[in-house]
Amino acid sequence: MKPRIAIFSLTSCEGCSLAILELEDQLLALLGGVEIVNFREGMTERAWDIDVGFVDGAVSTPQDEEEIRKLREHCRTLVAIGACACLGGVNTLKHQQPPLEYREYVYGAGAKWFPTTSARPLSAVVKVDYELPGCPMVKEEFLHFVKCALTGKQFRLPADPVCTECKKLGNLCRYEKGELCMGPLTRAGCRAICPAYGSVCEGCRGLLGADAVAAAREVFPARYGVPFDRIADRLRLYGAYQDDGENAISGVLQPSR
Ligand code: SF4
Ligand code: SF4
Ligand code: SF4
Numbered sequence: 001m002k003p004r005i006a007i008f009s010l011t012s013c014e015g016c017s018l019a020i021l022e023l024e025d026q027l028l029a030l031l032g033g034v035e036i037v038n039f040r041e042g043m044t045e046r047a048w049d050i051d052v053g054f055v056d057g058a059v060s061t062p063q064d065e066e067e068i069r070k071l072r073e074h075c076r077t078l079v080a081i082g083a084c085a086c087l088g089g090v091n092t093l094k095h096q097q098p099p100l101e102y103r104e105y106v107y108g109a110g111a112k113w114f115p116t117t118s119a120r121p122l123s124a125v126v127k128v129d130y131e132l133p134g135c136p137m138v139k140e141e142f143l144h145f146v147k148c149a150l151t152g153k154q155f156r157l158p159a160d161p162v163c164t165e166c167k168k169l170g171n172l173c174r175y176e177k178g179e180l181c182m183g184p185l186t187r188a189g190c191r192a193i194c195p196a197y198g199s200v201c202e203g204c205r206g207l208l209g210a211d212a213v214a215a216a217r218e219v220f221p222a223r224y225g226v227p228f229d230r231i232a233d234r235l236r237l238y239g240a241y242q243d244d245g246e247n248a249i250s251g252v253l254q255p256s257r
Contacts, residue, residue, distance in 0.1 A: 002033060002034050002035040003033075003034050003035070003051040003052060003149065003150065004034070004035050004036075004037045004047070004049060004050055004051045004052075005034050005035070005036055005037070005050070005051060005052045005053070005054070005146075006036065006037055006038035006039060006047075006050045006052075006053045006054070006075070007020060007036070007038070007039040007040075007041065007042075007053075007054045007055075007056075008038070008040070008053060008054070008055045008056075008067070008071055009040065009041075009055070009056050009057045010055060010056070010057030010058060010059060010060070010064040010067060010068060010084075010085070010122075011057045011058050011059070011060035011061060011064055011084070011091055011119070012056050012057030012058065012082065012084040012085075012089075012091070014041065014056060014057070015056075015082070015135070015136040016056035016081045016082035016084075016085070016134075016136045016137045017039070017040075017041045017054075017056050017081075018041060018136075019136045019137060019139050019142070020039075020041075020042075020054075020139075020142065021041060021042055022139065023139055023142075023143065026139075026143060030143070030146060033146075033150050034146065034150070037049070037050060038050065048074045049074070050074050050075045050076065051075075051076050051077065052075065052076070052077045052079060052146075052149060053071055053074065053075030053077070053078050053079065054079045054081045054132075054142075055068065055071060055078065055079070055080055055081065055085055055122060056080075056081045056082045056084060056085050056137075057082075057084045057085055057091075058084040058085065058088050058089055058091040058092070058119045058120060058121065058122075059117070059119070059120045059121070059122060059124065059125050060091050060094075060116060060117060060118075060119040060120070061114075061115060061116055061117060062115050062117060064117075065117065065125055068122055068125050068126050069125070069126060071126075072126040072127065077129045077130070077149070078122070078126065078127070078128055078129050078130075079128070079129060079130045079131070079132060079145070080121065080122045080123065080128050080130070080131045080132070081132045081137045081142065082132070082133070082134060082135060082136055082137045083133055083134060083135040083204045083205070083206070083238045084121075084135075085121060085122050085131075086121055086122075086123075086131040086132070086133040086206060087121050087133065087206050087238055087239055087241055088119045088120055088121045088124075088239075088240065088241030089119075089135060089204075089238050090135070090237065090238065091119035092118075092119045092236075092239075092240035092241045093236075093237070093240065094116075094119060095118060095119065095240060096240075099116060103116060119241070120241060121241055124241070130145065130155060131157070132145060132157075133157070133187065133189075133204070133205040133206045134189070134190055134204050134205050135204035135238060138189055138190050141157075141189055157187060157189060158187060158188040158189045159187075159208070160187075160188045160208075161183060161184050161185065161186060161187070161188055161208055161212065162182075162183035162184075162186045162187070162188050162190065162192050162195075162201050162205070163183045163184050163192075164188050165188050165189075165190075165191050165192040166183055166192035166195045166196070166201075169191070169192060169195075169196055171192065171195045171196055173195075174195060174199075174200045174201075175224055179200050180200060180226060180230065180231070180234055181195065181200040181201050182200070182201045182202055182203035182231070182234060182235060183195065183200075183201040184212065184215075184216060184219075185203065185207055185208060185212045185213060185216050185231070185235065186201055186203045186204075186205050186206065186207065186208065187205040187206050187207075187208050188205070189205060190204075190205060202234065202237050202238065203234070203235050203237065203238050203239055204238045206238070206239060207235065207239055216228065216231060
């Protein structure tokens with residue numbers, strides 16, 4: 001019997017789910033090895049006996065919280081896909097305003113009909129088995145994950161910074177142009193696509209960890225004259241939740257004492 005997989009969305013643009021549909025021919029090839037049993041973006045049937053459930057979006061409303069607990073019960077393996085699901089992502093930007101203010105900005109007089117909570121990654125609410133980060137997630141990484149799952153191979157995210165891939169491509173470093181790039185602190189795996197196309201890395205694949213942040217505290221000010229606070233501000237675009245006091249790497253983005 002083929003493994004039964006499902007794709008779900010919480011609060012998000014659903015771009016990571018759409019990235020799966022964009023696989024086109026590769027998705028058709030994949031369908032030879034798995035059975036998709038629940039995918040609102042791509043089919044009308046619904047089934048709840050699920051081997052691997054992929055979820056994009058952050059937990060950002062009471063309904064999201066209820067939904068992710070239900071999905072956890074129905075999925076033998078639960079995989080967070082994309083920055084929203086892995087980090088909270090851009091949804092966490094709302095924490096920079098009082099809740100009533102951002103709700104009224106979005107919903108106007110109807111704000112009271114749309115309850116909200118703080119935005120959190122899935123792992124803040126339920127056990128998550130794997131994470132495929134990025135905004136959107138990297139399609140090739142998704143395919144690699146599914147192949148590993150089908151063949152019983154262990155799946156691991158890269159443990160290097162984006163700079164490693166960027167240097168291999170021979171890109172001009174954005175720091176040489178006086179720009180602020182999050183590549184040294186961010187997990188590789190996207191083939192440094194932003195610097196490769198002339199932009200800076202914004203850190204959508206998440207922080208490499210407390211060691212990388214500690215190194216950045218020393219290197220950025222000394223080598224580039226950039227105060228670490230400016231780096232921390234930029235990292236909050238996707239990673240504000242990582243700055244949360246209850247998080248595993250709590251405090252890494254706080255100003256040094
Ligand atoms: S990670 Fe990015 S592309 Fe994926 S759902 Fe969130 S905002 Fe959309
Ligand atoms: S452009 Fe960014 S990712 Fe590339 S080497 Fe420089 S700091 Fe690293
Ligand atoms: S270069 Fe940085 S911002 Fe761009 S996709 Fe990679 S991790 Fe995300």
